[in-house]
Amino acid sequence: MRRDPEPLPSPDVRASGANGERDPYLTQLGERIRSLRAARGMSRKDLARGADVSERYLANLETGTGNASVLLLRQVAHALDVPLPVVLAEVDGLNGQQATEFAQLVQWLAQLPTGDLARVRDACRHALAPAESRDTRHRRVALIGLRGAGKSTLGRALAAAEDLPFVELNNVIEQEAGASLSEIHSLYGQAAYRRYEMRALERVLREHDSMVLATPGSLVSEPATFNLLLSRCYTVWVKTSPEEHMARVVAQGDMRPMQGNREAMTDLRRILQARMPLYARADMALDTSGQDANTSLQALRAQLSHVTA
Incomplete structure (x- = not known):
């Protein structure tokens, strides 16, 4: 049985603003994780297993109702085989194919020697x-x-x-x-x-x-x-x-x-x-x-x- 790195409070405590709406950044973050997972053909169960977190925790992340710790996001990024900045990137509209292309670009750039970069x-x-x-x-x-x-x-x-x-x-x-x-x-x-x-x-x-x-x-x-x-x-x-x-x-x-x-x-x-x-x-x-x-x-x-x- 996998254990979440930290307790997951209720969504209205962790991920909602003063008017009760979901935080836009957390919503975009969840969409990026879901898009990256889909691009790799991974089920939620596969990603949860690879990141060593529960499916419930991951479900909250992907729906923007769970505010994850940086350590957890690093585990998720590692399981997705993308650099952490790709997951965290605060870029409007970076979803679906854009998220995948951005991930590939960052990975390619990270492998370049300093001079080539x-x-x-x-x-x-x-x-x-x-x-x-x-x-x-x-x-x-x-x-x-x-x-x-x-x-x-x-x-x-x-x-x-x-x-x-x-x-x-x-x-x-x-x-x-x-x-x-x-x-x-x-x-x-x-x-x-x-x-x-x-x-x-x-x-x-x-x-x-x-x-x-x-x-x-x-x-x-x-x-x-x-x-x-x-x-x-x-x-x-x-x-x-x-x-x-x-x-x-x-x-x-x-x-x-x-x-x-x-x-x-x-x-x-x-x-x-x-x-x-x-x-x-x-x-x-x-x-x-x-x-x-x-x-x-x-x-x-x-x-x-x-x-x-």
Whole structure:
């Protein structure tokens, strides 16, 4: 006799909202499990046996009346022979054939070497970009990277040299919110800031077919916003050493990184290490370590000339 991992409370306690309706996510989750099971020709009994749960528990899952634990869902995913993200995916309309195709795609991608995975990602990004985006992308140059890399200084210089508008996305975010960046974070929180960041990016993309754009260092951490930037702009990772990052920020009169934080440099290195795979998605990289502003500008213009030639 199989034992459920945890007691199964009544549906109205676990899976219903305030108005008594089933939770939409749990309903979609159940439909995905049922569709994946059907695609594999498995009966409910087969899946229950493979996941080591009772049929009653599985029935509640598939009808959206049971709120399963992550451990249980991992067992179900393993029995279905699909990655757990396929089961958990919160994608509207991901049912039936779509769920099966999504599962196959995730499994295939998971087997690829890191280098091939990056190539597939970039190929998809370019292939699926709107035609208008493909035509104008190289006329919008977006600089990404940590604070202190030289994005603003380099961006202004590049815009002046190429006779293009220069846009500092932080300024547009403040315009959208009607508040300073610090006020947005303190009054509204990180989630609100991310919404304003996305609105600001959408706005500058509507208003400028060509420009040089300096972006906040953390923009790459928000997938939807970063993917939009990558698809609509030619991106340049402006990078330098952690020591120069810190020195440049302090030289600008911003002492916040050092105040009351003896481990500021360690924290900066940790942030840079965590974001490197994201920054590396840029179309090109420019290392400004040990370079003055004019030398960095000439190097950037030389690299860009090969792209637009």
